[in-house]
Amino acid sequence: MYNINDLDALQSVMSSNDAVLTYVGAFNQDTVKSMLKYTESKLESSGVKDLTRKKIFNVMTEMLQNISKHQNDTLNNENEAAVFILGEKEDGFYLLTGNNIGNNLIELVEGKINIINGLNKEELKEYYKKMRLNSTISDVGGAGLGFIDIVRKSENKLEFKFIPQGNMDSFFILKATISND
Amino acid sequence: MEFALEIKKIMASQNYTLAVRDNFQRLLMKPILNLTERRISQEPVDVFIKNRVFGTIVECVQNICRSENSVVKKDAILLLSRSNDFYIINAGKVINGVDKEKWSEWLLKWSKEDLINLKSELVDLKKNKGILDRNLFEKMAILELFLKSKGLVGFSFHPMVSENYLFELEIKIALN
Numbered sequence: 001m002y003n004i005n006d007l008d009a010l011q012s013v014m015s016s017n018d019a020v021l022t023y024v025g026a027f028n029q030d031t032v033k034s035m036l037k038y039t040e041s042k043l044e045s046s047g048v049k050d051l052t053r054k055k056i057f058n059v060m061t062e063m064l065q066n067i068s069k070h071q072n073d074t075l076n077n078e079n080e081a082a083v084f085i086l087g088e089k090e091d092g093f094y095l096l097t098g099n100n101i102g103n104n105l106i107e108l109v110e111g112k113i114n115i116i117n118g119l120n121k122e123e124l125k126e127y128y129k130k131m132r133l134n135s136t137i138s139d140v141g142g143a144g145l146g147f148i149d150i151v152r153k154s155e156n157k158l159e160f161k162f163i164p165q166g167n168m169d170s171f172f173i174l175k176a177t178i179s180n181d
Numbered sequence: 182m183e184f185a186l187e188i189k190k191i192m193a194s195q196n197y198t199l200a201v202r203d204n205f206q207r208l209l210m211k212p213i214l215n216l217t218e219r220r221i222s223q224e225p226v227d228v229f230i231k232n233r234v235f236g237t238i239v240e241c242v243q244n245i246c247r248s249e250n251s252v253v254k255k256d257a258i259l260l261l262s263r264s265n266d267f268y269i270i271n272a273g274k275v276i277n278g279v280d281k282e283k284w285s286e287w288l289l290k291w292s293k294e295d296l297i298n299l300k301s302e303l304v305d306l307k308k309n310k311g312i313l314d315r316n317l318f319e320k321m322a323i324l325e326l327f328l329k330s331k332g333l334v335g336f337s338f339h340p341m342v343s344e345n346y347l348f349e350l351e352i353k354i355a356l357n
Contacts, residue, residue, distance in 0.1 A: 006191050006194065006195050007258075007260065007271050007273065007349055007351075008339060008347065008349075009191055010188065010191045010192065010197070010200060010258070010260070011202070011258050011273065011347065013184050013187055013188055013191070014188065014200065014202045014258070015202065016184075017184045019184075019188070019202065020201070020202050020203055021200070021201055021202075022188055022192065022199070022200045023198065023199055023200075024188075024189055024192040024193055024197065024198055024199075025198045028223070030219055030222075030223055031219070031220070031223075033219070034215060034216045034219035034220065035216065037212060037215060037216070038212040038213065038215065038216040040212075041211070041212035042203075042212065045206070081189060081192075081193045083185055083188060083189040083192070085185055085188065096182065096185050098185040098186060098189055159182060160182075161182045161183070163183065163186055171185075171186050171189075173182045173183075173185045173186070175182055
């Protein structure tokens with residue numbers, strides 16, 4: 001089989017990182033809906049408690065919406081595809097998205113996440129209200145409301161990384177963790 | 182977190198769009214099938230081909246990946262990809278040496294036979310369908326996969342630790 005080594009590698013990477021679902025490609029409404037549905041059933045069958053399930057579902061919805069909004073509209077090559085990963089660990093779940101962004105946006109995104117990660121629950125609530133009042137429709141999520149929502153719903157700080165992909169772009173990885181209640 | 186990029190690169194390079202790693206227990210079958218069905222339904226491909234692809238996924242999920250008494254937790258994987266000429270479904274799971282001999286014997290034998298013989302073998306097996314025999318259902322699944330793909334079934338067994346093997350099937354469904 002021509003791609004067997006890749007299959008082995010994929011199985012191995014997924015297994016060593018506890019990934020149970022990965023999707024690579026364009027994110028549209030149908031894809032998002034079917035992944036949410038799958039995850040809902042998976043969590044139910046795994047006996048995950050209601051509260052945890054709700055958190056995972058809400059965070060996943062937010063992250064998938066984010067990636068739908070910010071993915072490159074024209075996928076010209078494999079480097080432009082976005083990725084979503086659901087991981088199941090002993091003590092909880094993680095949700096991870098990855099997509100290419102322009103290097104000119106790194107400072108802005110990093111700044112927003114760092115502000116959000118530095119706030120406590122109450123401060124986050126206030127910050128959300130403030131940003132919501134100040135944002136306009138044309139921001140298309142640019143105010144960082146999505147990030148705030150993810151932190152509020154997951155009750156954990158966001159992890160992120162930018163991996164350079166040539167001179168113009170970087171691969172932006174965003175990870176949210178939901179602990180078992 | 183760098184593994185996300187590694188996963189993306191592997192999947193994008195082989196046109197894999199979806200990878201599910203689990204034990205494919207009964208409870209999860211329906212959502213997995215829904216997920217893959219939705220994925221396929223979005224593609225601009227003849228409905229007849231789509232049905233064959235979906236039928237292949239059903240066989241893989243129910244009889245190949247399913248491993249309720251699995252050797253390793255969440256050892257099975259299902260992948261869906263599409264090239265210019267084919268849909269490609271990869272299904273794999275960790276098996277022990279005894280099962281390796283069994284699968285290997287069937288696959289080697291049937292990969293040398295023509296489709297007419299395979300079809301008549303399947304008909305014979307179906308006559309005994311009432312008997313609840315795991316081997317029987319697995320045999321029927323493999324034969325179905327050969328027939329749905331018109332013989333385009335590849336397989337391999339990769340040695341792992343503890344005398345287990347990663348058993349992998351690759352089923353290609355031509356787009357034309």
